[in-house]
Amino acid sequence: MVASAVRQDSHHTRTVLAETRLTQIRAYVRRHLTEPGLRPARIAAAHHISERHLYKLCAQAGFSLTQWIIEQRLEGAREELARPSTSDHTIAAVARRWGFSDLYALQPPLQDDAYGMSPATARRGPREELT
Structure with missing residues (x-):
């Protein structure tokens, strides 16, 4: 029973963390929107994640970062x-x-x-x- 509660809490924690990170990413993009050098690599580096993880977060939220x-x-x-x-x-x-x-x-x-x-x-x- 404890193991299943930990697994559920872990999933919930990951979901909340992903949503929080995505909110931070969107805010960062809006702050830097007018900069021609705004690219996925820069966005990922600013949030200490890989580009792959950045794209995965966006895909899970149902949108294309570039678009x-x-x-x-x-x-x-x-x-x-x-x-x-x-x-x-x-x-x-x-x-x-x-x-x-x-x-x-x-x-x-x-x-x-x-x-x-x-x-x-x-x-x-x-x-x-x-x-």
Whole structure:
């Protein structure tokens, strides 16, 4: 009976530790999101785990780390482009600020189904409904 309780507690402990570590990883990524050098190897090293373990934690939580980073960067770039206070920033500068190597890295994703707009359209604001 004691052995089974220890096994159950061990599983629960591992689950809690994995969730805590994943929360720390997400917070770290958000803090460093605009840095072009943000890569899985750097994220893993910052948390003293292997890249393999990092990918395993993300997979167990049901998301792709790389895709999540791209989505977060795209959302940040879209929001920045839509802000009137940043209208003097070039689209290429906004792309670089959010960790994209150039404008072309930003343009195709903003035109896909998730966003439905080019960076220039994002800058102008939400689409007006056609009547």
